[in-house]
Amino acid sequence: xxxxxxxxxxxxxxxxxxxxxxxxxxxxxxxxxxxxxxxxxxxxxxxxxxxxxxxxxxxxxxxxxxxxxxxxxxxxxxxxxxxxxxxxxxxxxxxxxxxxxxxxxxxxxxxxxxxxxxxxxxxxxxxxxxxxxxxxxxxxxxxxxxxxxxxxxxxxxxxxxxxxxxxxxxxxxxxxxxxxxxxxxxxxxxxxxxxxxxxxxxxxxxxxxxxxxxxxxxxxxxxxxxxxxxxxxxxxxxxxxxxxxxxxxxxxxxxxxxxxxxxxxxxxxxxxxxxxxxxxxxxxxxxxxxxxxxxxxxxxxxxxxxxxxxx
Ligand SMILES: Nc1nc2c(ncn2[C@@H]2O[C@H](COP(=O)(O)OP(=O)(O)OP(=O)(O)O)[C@@H](O)[C@H]2O)c(=O)[nH]1
Ligand SMILES: [Mg+2]
Numbered sequence: 001x002x003x004x005x006x007x008x009x010x011x012x013x014x015x016x017x018x019x020x021x022x023x024x025x026x027x028x029x030x031x032x033x034x035x036x037x038x039x040x041x042x043x044x045x046x047x048x049x050x051x052x053x054x055x056x057x058x059x060x061x062x063x064x065x066x067x068x069x070x071x072x073x074x075x076x077x078x079x080x081x082x083x084x085x086x087x088x089x090x091x092x093x094x095x096x097x098x099x100x101x102x103x104x105x106x107x108x109x110x111x112x113x114x115x116x117x118x119x120x121x122x123x124x125x126x127x128x129x130x131x132x133x134x135x136x137x138x139x140x141x142x143x144x145x146x147x148x149x150x151x152x153x154x155x156x157x158x159x160x161x162x163x164x165x166x167x168x169x170x171x172x173x174x175x176x177x178x179x180x181x182x183x184x185x186x187x188x189x190x191x192x193x194x195x196x197x198x199x200x201x202x203x204x205x206x207x208x209x210x211x212x213x214x215x216x217x218x219x220x221x222x223x224x225x226x227x228x229x230x231x232x233x234x235x236x237x238x239x240x241x242x243x244x245x246x247x248x249x250x251x252x253x254x255x256x257x258x259x260x261x262x263x264x265x266x267x268x269x270x271x272x273x274x275x276x277x278x279x280x281x282x283x284x285x286x287x288x289x290x291x292x293x294x295x296x297x298x299x300x301x302x303x304x305x306x307x308x309x310x311x
Contacts, residue, residue: 008286008294011262012304015286019267023052024306027085034078037070041078045085053237054089055272062088086306092275093298099255099280100295103130105225108181108192108217112210112251113231114243115198118259118285120149122231123195124156125293126283131162135190140180141166142173142213143197153195159290163187173197174212181220192224207250214251229282231257232273237266244277258296259285270301 026048034041042063049059065088070081102109109126113119120143127137139157143149147169157164165180177194184192194213217226230247232240240258247253258281261267274281281296 015262016267018265022265031079053266053268055276058275090302095280099282102225102227107225109227110194112196117231117233119231122257123193127162128160128290137162138184138189138192139164140194142176142194144171145197177213178216227254229255234258234261235264255280255282257283262286
């Protein structure tokens with residue numbers, strides 16, 4: 001593991017401390033407090049996982065799986081279940097697909113999500129990291145609602161050392177995307193990342209706007225690989241799950257960026273999103289700096305959560 005990854009892992013461990021208090025402390029006391037594996041034992045684990053935002057369905061499958069494993073391996077001691085439980089949680093999150101194809105292709109990444117979840121910040125971080133990997137990156141300020149939004153993305157573009165395509169406040173977001181696509185082709189950019197405005201209160205408008213943007217990309221840049229990432233704020237727990245469901249109705253979501261996992265007690269939501277919706281969490285954010293965004297690794301996440309150290 002590189003120095004940089006190690007740094008991120010320890011910050012993840014630190015960031016998840018409240019989630020750990022919320023889930024793992026409870027689990028540990030169950031493992032040490034029970035002398036036999038019985039229905040009460042399973043019920044307590046179930047309750048702790050649900051309270052920890054892991055999600056009801058996911059928790060049910062975890063318990064189901066755990067029971068099967070205990071039976072198969074003829075385990076009698078509650079304390080022996082911990083490693084099994086950790087493996088079972090990891091298994092729930094394994095979607096087994098190639099999530100980062102867009103990095104290897106000419107691509108357009110559309111970043112969507114409701115207000116204040118961390119879209120612009122994530123666009124900036126992602127742009128900076130891809131640029132570090134020697135990719136030619138372009139960002140588009142398709143959130144034209146506020147001048148401040150365009151300024152904010154401009155600042156990130158400067159920090160990341162990438163070009164930005166923007167128009168004036170109030171202009172048509174689809175027109176910005178049109179410009180950006182033309183520029184991406186003309187400049188032979190590898191990845192074009194589009195920031196968008198955060199609105200969900202009017203689903204019809206949102207749907208229309210996203211459709212329009214997709215239509216332009218499809219028509220003007222059919223050869224591009226398309227990635228649509230929904231940004232969710234990890235501190236909102238079950239609400240984040242609900243937002244993902246709603247966005248799934250209006251867009252072909254290819255992944256999730258889960259932000260603000262630093263300092264929240266609701267980090268269990270990462271497990272729920274992945275397992276319950278079957279949409280891969282592709283990146284997680286654990287702070288406001290450039291390197292506070294990383295590819296999501298379920299194994300690493302669960303290890304950090306249970307403070308298992310690096311494998
Ligand atoms: N602690 C922490 N803060 C974050 C993270 N990601 C974003 N933020 C902060 O969250 C706030 C909102 O982030 P933005 O990137 O502006 O969110 P947005 O979705 O673009 O917001 P709108 O454009 O207003 O819809 C900012 O203060 C960010 O610095 C994160 O991973 N951790
Ligand atoms: Mg924004």
